[in-house]
Amino acid sequence: MSEALRCWPVSTGADRRAFMRVLKDLYRDDPLWVPPIWSHQKEVVGFKKHPFWDDADGQAFLVARDNRVIGRVLALVNHAHNRRYDERRGFFGFFECADDPEAAKLLLDTACEWLKTQGMTAVRGPTSPSLNYECGTLIDGFDTPPTFMIPYNPPYHDALIQGAGFEKREDLYSYDAHVSILQKLDPKLLFILEEVKRRFDVNCRPLDKKNLARDVRIFLEIYNRSLEGTWGYVPMSDAEIDHQAKGLKHLLVPEVTSLAEVDGKPVGAGFGLLDFNPIIKKINGRLFPFGWIRLFTDRKKLKRVRLVSTNVLPEYQKWGLGLVTLERIVPDALEFGIEIGEFSWVLESNSLSRRTIERGGADKTKTHRLYDRELVDG
Numbered sequence: 001m002s003e004a005l006r007c008w009p010v011s012t013g014a015d016r017r018a019f020m021r022v023l024k025d026l027y028r029d030d031p032l033w034v035p036p037i038w039s040h041q042k043e044v045v046g047f048k049k050h051p052f053w054d055d056a057d058g059q060a061f062l063v064a065r066d067n068r069v070i071g072r073v074l075a076l077v078n079h080a081h082n083r084r085y086d087e088r089r090g091f092f093g094f095f096e097c098a099d100d101p102e103a104a105k106l107l108l109d110t111a112c113e114w115l116k117t118q119g120m121t122a123v124r125g126p127t128s129p130s131l132n133y134e135c136g137t138l139i140d141g142f143d144t145p146p147t148f149m150i151p152y153n154p155p156y157h158d159a160l161i162q163g164a165g166f167e168k169r170e171d172l173y174s175y176d177a178h179v180s181i182l183q184k185l186d187p188k189l190l191f192i193l194e195e196v197k198r199r200f201d202v203n204c205r206p207l208d209k210k211n212l213a214r215d216v217r218i219f220l221e222i223y224n225r226s227l228e229g230t231w232g233y234v235p236m237s238d239a240e241i242d243h244q245a246k247g248l249k250h251l252l253v254p255e256v257t258s259l260a261e262v263d264g265k266p267v268g269a270g271f272g273l274l275d276f277n278p279i280i281k282k283i284n285g286r287l288f289p290f291g292w293i294r295l296f297t298d299r300k301k302l303k304r305v306r307l308v309s310t311n312v313l314p315e316y317q318k319w320g321l322g323l324v325t326l327e328r329i330v331p332d333a334l335e336f337g338i339e340i341g342e343f344s345w346v347l348e349s350n351s352l353s354r355r356t357i358e359r360g361g362a363d364k365t366k367t368h369r370l371y372d373r374e375l376v377d378g
Contacts, residue, residue: 004067005103007110010060016047019060022072022096026154032145033152034277035285040247044129045074045094051239052129055079059114063097063107071097071104075111076129077118081234090115090375093128093135096153097160104160116375123373124169124232126151126161131232132240136172136345136368137161144365147306147342148276150174151368158369166371170231173354174344177362179333189360192320193327202321203261204328206254207271215259216245216252219269219311226311231349232370251276251295255332256305260325262316270310270325272333272341274302303339323356 010019020038027033043050046058058076062069074094082089092111097104112123127135134151139158146152196202207215224235236244253274260268279298283291307329310322333341343362346353358364 005063005065005106006067007061007063007103007106009114010062015060015062018062018069019045019047019072019094022062022069025069026096026098030154032142034146034281037280037287038285039287041094044133046076046129051237051243052133054239055237056129057118058129059111060094061107061110061114063103063110065098065100065103070100071095071107073097073107073111074129075114077115077120078127078130078234080237081130081232084234088119088121090118090120090123091127091129092123092125095126095137095157095161097157099154099156099160101160101163105164108161108164108166112373112375121375123166123375124370125166126370130234132234132236136370139171139367139369141174141366145277147174147304147344148273148280150306150344150366161371164373166373168369169372170370171348172345172368172370173348173364174342174366174368175346175357175362176365177341177343177357177360179330179338179341181361189323189356193323196320196324200262200316200319200321202324204258204325205261206328206332207252207257207259209254212249212252212254213245215257216248217241218259218266219257219271220244220248222266222269222313223309223311225313226317228314231347250292253299253336255336256307256329256338258325258328260312260321260328267316268310268312268321268325270307270322270329272305272307272329272338274299275304275306275342276302278302300337303337304342305333305338305340306342306344308344 010016042048046053056076056078058074060074063071073092076091078091097107115123126137134149136151137157138151138153142155220241227233251273256272258270259266276295279294283294310326312321343357
């Protein structure tokens with residue numbers, strides 16, 4: 001190892017500032033990069049209070065060459081995951097590094113060593129900090145900017161992570177669909193839509209502007225229950241749901257949301273998030289003092305929506321209620337001015353969702369990857 005290479009745990013205010021500054025230093029000349037909302041990233045990385053960390057432990061690390069910080073990572077133990085899956089698995093997230101294989105290996109090896117001290121026997125990542133937030137390393141689709149809350153990184157990250165002993169575990173796909181094609185569904189899908197609406201007498205409505213906090217919480221509760229059987233998923237805690245609801249109610253546009261009700265009971269929910277990244281880039285990720293104003297005043301100029309999730313309670317799954325929920329959004333999205341809907345992300349192993357999206361005419365545009373590494377002594 002070069003004498004000029006050094007890795008250490010983040011422990012001071014200066015270290016925390018350096019951890020955040022790595023992004024600016026590495027992506028300064030990348031025209032596609034979009035900064036995070038800085039205040040939010042400080043929370044989810046654990047530098048400020050966030051309910052995810054009520055049931056998790058973490059340690060951030062930095063790596064420098066010739067006294068210049070060139071990389072960062074967060075090692076974390078998600079106790080909720082390990083209880084749910086009866087594992088001793090650690091995670092890594094917020095990984096960034098210059099194209100320096102030696103530095104990246106030192107950084108990730110150091111994170112793994114810390115996880116071993118916490119009793120972990122395997123590592124997965126990147127999750128920043130979990131599958132409910134941002135996750136995966138971009139390995140395909142470097143020709144277009146990232147969508148809101150979808151990770152972006154240079155092409156060499158894949159080689160750096162594999163060079164540190166990690167192997168592919170699961171891919172996550174993003175699909176683009178022009179909103180107009182959602183009006184021209186495959187006849188088989190159209191038949192399913194009409195049959196489901198007839199059978200269940202489904203009523204779909206947008207989230208209620210006057211009761212947005214209530215409806216956002218309903219959506220998140222459906223989201224939690226509907227994904228119980230999904231690979232790697234860990235439900236959000238009540239505190240996380242409340243925290244997410246407070247944040248989302250300022251970002252959600254009811255026109256691209258949908259709640260499906262049967263006999264007055266919410267059973268399905270779908271929502272899109274406007275792709276705020278063009279605005280976030282203009283405000284450099286800073287909401288204060290005037291960034292919030294731009295998010296509200298410029299949102300009508302946005303033409304892309306990220307269709308984050310269409311979720312149905314387990315007892316109503318496999319009936320096509322997700323399609324019914326999505327259908328409600330289309331006319332309002334068109335009137336709003338939306339042109340592109342991005343389905344992201346979809347698990348490689350979720351063949352049913354992938355087939356449905358592909359049959360509908362969407363194009364796969366990006367692939368993100370999760371990696372695993374076993375921790376062994378010696």
